[in-house]
Amino acid sequence: MASEKINYMSMAVARKNSNTDRHGKKADKKFDTTDTVSLLSMEELEETFSDDIERRKSCTDFALLSYAYQSSGRKAENGKLTGVFWSRSAYAAHYVRAVHSYGSWYCSSVNRYVLGSVPALSLNLQSLISARSASASEIFETKTTNNGKEKHFLKIGEYPKTKASNELQQTLENLFNGGTLQTGLTCTGRLFTSNGQREYNKDFLSKQNPEFEYNGKKYVRNIAWKNREYKFADGSVVPETGTPVWVEVEPVTFEIKNWNRMPKSVNPKGKFFGADTTIDLVSEEIVLSGLPFYPDYDHRNCSMWQSSLQRCFLNSARSDELDGNPDFDTPYKWDFSKSGFLYQALDLTREPTREYIIPEYEKEIADYAFAGCVGIEKIIVHDGVKKVGKNAFAGCDFKFAYKLKGQTSTILSREKPKGELENLVELGKLAKTFKDFDYGLIFGNFNLEILNKLAESLNKNKISFPYVFVKQLIDKGMLENFQDLCDVRFLKSEDGVDLTKNERYGQLTMEEKFDYYKFMLALGCFSKDKVLDKNGKETEVLLAQKATSAFSQILKSEMLKIGDFHGLFDSLPLETKPNQEFLKFISQVGDKKKLLNLGLLLDLNKSHPGMFVKVMTNFDRAKTFRTTLNEQGKPTTLSWEDALKKFYTSEKYVGVTSETQDIAEVFGGKGLSQQTFQQGVALRKKAKEKGVGEHILGKPFREMTILESIEQIKSETESILKDSKTLLDELYAKQFTFEMLSKHDPRNAIMGLYASCCGTITSSFYGKYIAQSSVVAEDVQNLVVRDSKGEIIAKGTMYVNAEQGYAVFNDFELNQKYREYENNSGRYTVSSDAQKHKEHERDLIFDALMRGTMGFVKEWDAQHPNKPIQQVNVGMGYNRLKAQCERFKKATHNLSVPSEYSFQDAESEQHILYDRQQILKQGGIEK
Amino acid sequence: MKINLNQTKLVGLTMDLDLKTKEYKLLCKELEELKDQKIDPNDIIFVDLAQRFLDNQEEIKAIVKQLKEIKD
Structure with missing residues (x-):
């Protein structure tokens, strides 16, 4: 059936829906909408499903990969664990009625991601039967539920549903990464869109799940967005966010709502006369999740079906073309005409997507937005895109980035472009050079020439840098200064140290590598400055050489291991200026060729958290603490250990008392100045002088979190159970x-x-x-x-x-x-x-x-x-x-x-x- | 042998209470597991759990009420 290219979308019949106002009241016709796909209203859900058990819906694996909620023990009629899903009825302003995992009602704020969609639609029966070259009994399926009730189902269209087996996952991922797309795995070029937005109250962001064909079956490569340790249908656990998961594309199973009103040709117990001409369907499962009812909690009409994101997405519509009362329109300019559920699930004739234009309303590109989309040959990114999420284009095979002359959009392309171009960049070179490069670097107003030059230099020396490091250098305007010595030429000349081939280095995460380079940068390994002599005069030696030598010593000494860099330097600012004296300080060699001061600093850092970075970034000030006056008032020199401890302590505010300790801790934690600390203390003092109490009510007053409520219920239950035990003892006695x-x-x-x-x-x-x-x-x-x-x-x-x-x-x-x-x-x-x-x-x-x-x-x-x-x-x-x-x-x-x-x-x-x-x-x- | 109805009822209620106490302990275990996962204290998952705690408490209260009736 999957191979039949039927356009079920064209068979769908638009229906008039009556809806609630934003407060959940079913008022008059001014709230009516015409929809091809809809969510069921509260009344329809009551009518369609006779009880809570019947109303329960499980999540497909695809929905679970998009942040869906899954209950811990309650099961739907199909035996799978239940999820939660939206109805189209409002409950109150900002809240929509939803179906709980128990099958009972609850309400949810409109902007939640954990609730799923259970789409409902009607198809023209005659068109359906004509299009499917099979008898009615082959088209429709009958299942008997646990309570002996017969239910009838129809499988149509294609949508990602079930996670491939673990063995197949491995095979598909290997084929995908091994570049054997032509022989084993074929990219169909079709996409399934989900929401890549991860923040509340922010607009929809496209995240594409590319489809591939393998052994006659179709799969999408989805990048997981994990909610909890929920379980797929095969019992395996949803993997961490960012993990690729292959999900089989299968027909969507819909339950037939009007089976009893079907003609006898379909249902032998049906009707001769007056039978329905459409077949009314509601999805058996929650087909997708991660899609809020409406993205903006504060919008006036956010709880109304007419303006909802769910409506627009499920109907594959443009928000400005959907019908309804103009008073309740949404200000969002969504366009899901080639990406929503109706189009992607039910039009099997749809063409592959070879060129993709980022919609104008998407000002960001989501994390993993196009990860693995090898079928897309060209993406046009408008200049309004302000942020590119991590790994947004991971695995895409774009070779060039450019702008057409006189145009502002940046185009990513696999083919070398023709015509008059500006800022042409060969992405292959950048990708090789900047580890985990995801093309986010090239958008915006940055001068691509510098990046090109840097890439060339690094390529020549066979060195690559983490993408995050280069991105930060660009963002802070430091790339130009960095690039001259970015080849780490001095480090390479040191014996026994090969920076990027170090075994431990290879195991580091990008963030860890980032801190590793931050430390090198702060030491001066990339600095063009000249080393100063004792008299402060410039020598011919480059600071980079000196710093690299010191860095090399540190690595060789193994006192500071590569794996420790992240814990030690994650708070080190990228802009830290190299300090020659600090360099000299930590390079000092003692007995047995040990780096004395480095050891001291590392030890002190254990008992004084942040000491290393504090000393490194303020070395000039730190060293002044060595000189002090002794008890007789004569100048004396403290040991480095005492001096650094004194310096560390002095960094806290002056004038901290037990009464202002909390201010010092809070303000200090935020890096606020002595002046701000004093202002905070003065304010406290003023309040105290006036006798201002802690609370207007004279006692703490706040709402409990749900967790705290549970704790209270728990303690009440404990007490009831204790009493009941006494009662039982008495009764038995x-x-x-x-x-x-x-x-x-x-x-x-x-x-x-x-x-x-x-x-x-x-x-x-x-x-x-x-x-x-x-x-x-x-x-x-x-x-x-x-x-x-x-x-x-x-x-x-x-x-x-x-x-x-x-x-x-x-x-x-x-x-x-x-x-x-x-x-x-x-x-x-x-x-x-x-x-x-x-x-x-x-x-x-x-x-x-x-x-x-x-x-x-x-x-x-x-x-x-x-x-x-x-x-x-x-x-x-x-x-x-x-x-x-x-x-x-x-x-x-x-x-x-x-x-x-x-x-x-x-x-x-x-x-x-x-x-x-x-x-x-x-x-x-x-x- | 004559049936002592009150005693029969008491045994039945004791069994019910036992069952609900076990259910309560399982809920506590589930709560601890969720707390270990450092989930936001206002997460929807706690709404579900709170509801089950409340249901459990209501059922325990109903059993205790019947026990008190026997006592009185």
């Missing part, structure tokens, strides 16, 4: 359950040990008989209560008179641990309000005994319907739950228990726990 203890259970005989009473067979009191009867008497049994650990903590020994239908508990006994707060009044209740919670526990134990009693009665009655239990009484003698039992009516006549059972506690006073007649009067036991 109060879980009392009853049991009619088996008469065979050996604990019956020694029940007193559990219920802390005399009810054991060894007792010398009447409890002995109760214990015995609970084992041997058929009509006596213990009702016990267990705590949450299963320990018996209470009991009531019950006698049941089956003949007369009643039962009597001797009393209720409690384990010691529930009796420690009992008063001694003989009522066995806890003594004070402070121990109410203990009383509560006793209530719960009593409740368990009552549940057991009532449960027993119910069961008994079910088994003896003709002789139900009429009454249950409890003895009050030594009853440990007296207070609870007293809530029940006192019996006027005690129920009798055979004397051999010794239920002595039930002899004097009984209370009625259950009275069948009474209950029947009230409506029955159930009630």
Whole structure:
């Protein structure tokens, strides 16, 4: 299908869209737009997808390479991790409704890059079927979702989608770098455009992803813009920003929204009459990211679809040609007619781009804007371009840069130009000479002649410099002075040092190399000055020779290793003037041919950060600290170590006190003068004199960051969890359950040990008989209560008179641990309000005994319907739950228990726990 | 054997609370990982995480509420 050159763009049907105003209100027709491609509105998203799960969208790998957000665990219906995407409905001024990774709603400020686009469009059904030489069943695809729902899809057009396998990545990159484009990898010359802008609130910048063909498939070479450690579809991680990644160009999968309204020829369950003539589509995935809804957060209409960047880009339109209400137009002059989504994804007949004109509205060229675009033969850069991003033209094979006579634009070209030209530069020479050269040097008003001359000189001596170094020299107007001795001729003559072939040098990054050359420059290795003699008179020796010799010594000594240059000299200003005395100072050789002072400086730099650069750039001042007065007031000379430490300290402000320390640190960090420091101190003093407090509110007041909010939620949750643990402990401690203890259970005989009473067979009191009867008497049994650990903590020994239908508990006994707060009044209740919670526990134990009693009665009655239990009484003698039992009516006549059972506690006073007649009067036991 | 409904409910809620506590710990781990990456404290990724922390807290609160009902 990929080989069929179909123009789906021509089949697209423009639709009238109703939109919101900038506050998110759906007002009247004045907000309507006509669009071929659009984002779905909030209502359409609600309508199209029945729930949040269905509304979730995953990101294509191509979108992930353009800064898309990816959720950590939530998945879309296709099983891939979800992203976030724009709707076309405003939420409020500056905010647009968007779909969260959960599939639910949230809003985003218009200028974010992490949200993606899910384009929707309609195609003419007849044109689609005619153009595709296949039956309907072959054109449309049906998938069944996890919840058993059938969904229908259409794959059309071509757009970068899935990252090539790691093995293929390697192959393609090798072919690309190895220059075997003709044999293995073919450049199709087609481009896919994304946004190269990296700063918020700044206009769109084109970044081209060039397309290549390999083994019958198409791939773009994308330069990654990494957001986080997100994962591609194959599980590999998005690489660092700036890494080339090959992404396969595949048809875009669209979900069909109106499948049920399709004619029967397409959908057998569809309609004979009144079927739709267009097929309504919405992308299955987030196809691209890194494109803000609108680039300017402060613009009045920034949340409106009509003026949005998304609308213009997706429709491959010019912003001044899109329809809508003139009141809501955008001031931006975008032109995506040959670069937006509609054109690049759906017009498969589009021609390769051989000539590219940077649009007038793009005042900068993005990082990697044309990296790898080997198919472009000519780029025309207007003179309004102020900045060229890094590696903007990396890998492009432009050989010439020039201007047409009388014109201001600079043209980059692969072929040698004809006609009247100005400032013709052979780029090949510059590229060879300036490592990582990316053509940014040649734009603007710089005189290309000087650059040409420098390149020639360097080429002749087979030396190359980092591009960033040369660029800085140009920017600071230092190139002219630099070029005479740029060949580093003296260094080359030194034994054992080959500057650019040094093994460590080769491993340095450009920034590290930059600092390496900065140090050389500051030492004087490129200086045309003559060395002065002791009397200050010029000699015939060039400073460059002396400096290079010193530099060579430093490298040989290995005291200062090449890899350390970046950490040491990244704050060294490029404009630092060479100082002969400093040169002499660090070249001083001591015992064992060691560079004494260099070692001292490097050591001091460890304990005094920045010392090296400070001394190097202020050596004249630093050396004055050697001379001082001793305690007797006589002049004396300090050691270099003490002198340099004193100098270092003196560089801080004079008059710093503990009260002004913070000012000194902040101002010092910004390199502000003593005068500014004093002004800051004076201001503080004035405020203090007036008694001005720190805050108008008398306390710090600021909004929490989201991270701080999380920390607060976290601490609240911690506290809730802690409380809940205590609560659980309490609840479990109060879980009392009853049991009619088996008469065979050996604990019956020694029940007193559990219920802390005399009810054991060894007792010398009447409890002995109760214990015995609970084992041997058929009509006596213990009702016990267990705590949450299963320990018996209470009991009531019950006698049941089956003949007369009643039962009597001797009393209720409690384990010691529930009796420690009992008063001694003989009522066995806890003594004070402070121990109410203990009383509560006793209530719960009593409740368990009552549940057991009532449960027993119910069961008994079910088994003896003709002789139900009429009454249950409890003895009050030594009853440990007296207070609870007293809530029940006192019996006027005690129920009798055979004397051999010794239920002595039930002899004097009984209370009625259950009275069948009474209950029947009230409506029955159930009630 | 008679069923003690309160106790059954208590066991169920304990299990629920256990699950939510584990979920909370996973969220904390995720938070620490994100903090290690030195991400801007107002990044959208934290909005998502904050929401999950809040959801988790709400669910814990609901469980605790039911526990209190049992207690009362």
